[in-house]
């Protein structure tokens with residue numbers, strides 16, 4: 001009698017456990033990867049022209065158009081940004097997960113919906129935009145052309161100024177084109193400047209000269225899965241502190257790491273996808 005009860009209890013527990021695991025799987029695969037969160041933050045910029053006080057800047061990162069992320073989800077996310085009518089839109093890398101040239105056609109179709117900032121729209125490349133092993137220059141050039149056709153001013157170790165706000169766009173750290181020194185030396189001390197840089201590890205390299213402003217980054221996806229109260233176990237960065245959010249760095253620099261919109265493998269747990277809306281202020 002006792003043995004039968006214990007066996008029945010064990011089967012019940014197993015059923016509850018399996019159900020829990022199935023639910024967790026459904027959540028991490030089917031729900032959280034598309035549960036976009038808009039986050040809001042101030043962005044104090046030194047030397048900001050007074051007419052830009054209070055303007056909005058939307059940061060979109062890591063949409064990863066390709067075989068893993070649903071186009072409808074990305075398009076919906078882009079349209080939600082457009083509805084906010086931000087003054088500036090910045091994209092901080094990883095337009096695609098490149099496996100095949102057809103991803104470039106896919107990107108062209110999705111980027112039709114890329115929101116335009118009222119004052120400026122600017123973007124940089126990430127490692128995945130350089131194709132396999134981050135070294136396919138022809139893929140990077142093609143992604144750049146597609147993004148430019150979608151109205152994004154693409155910066156590859158270049159600067160662009162919109163309505164008095166200057167953006168310095170660095171090419172990707174893991175690509176063959178990471179060479180920010182001369183740009184940062186020439187423009188890093190200009191007032192009213194924001195740096196876009198895909199990989200937060202670049203912040204630890206001795207390339208920043210006198211730059212003492214904001215660095216907007218992505219790349220980590222926040223680790224995609226994170227146990228409560230603990231750091232994410234998998235982060236594609238050398239500096240394991242760089243998961244997501246705001247970091248005060250040496251030399252007066254401040255970095256923001258976006259959790260990004262898309263994913264590599266379709267799993268997210270406790271790390272919702274993110275689009276950040278900053279309010280630009282004079283520092």
Ligand SMILES: [Fe+2]
Nearest residue numbers: 062094126219
């Ligand atoms: Fe990414």
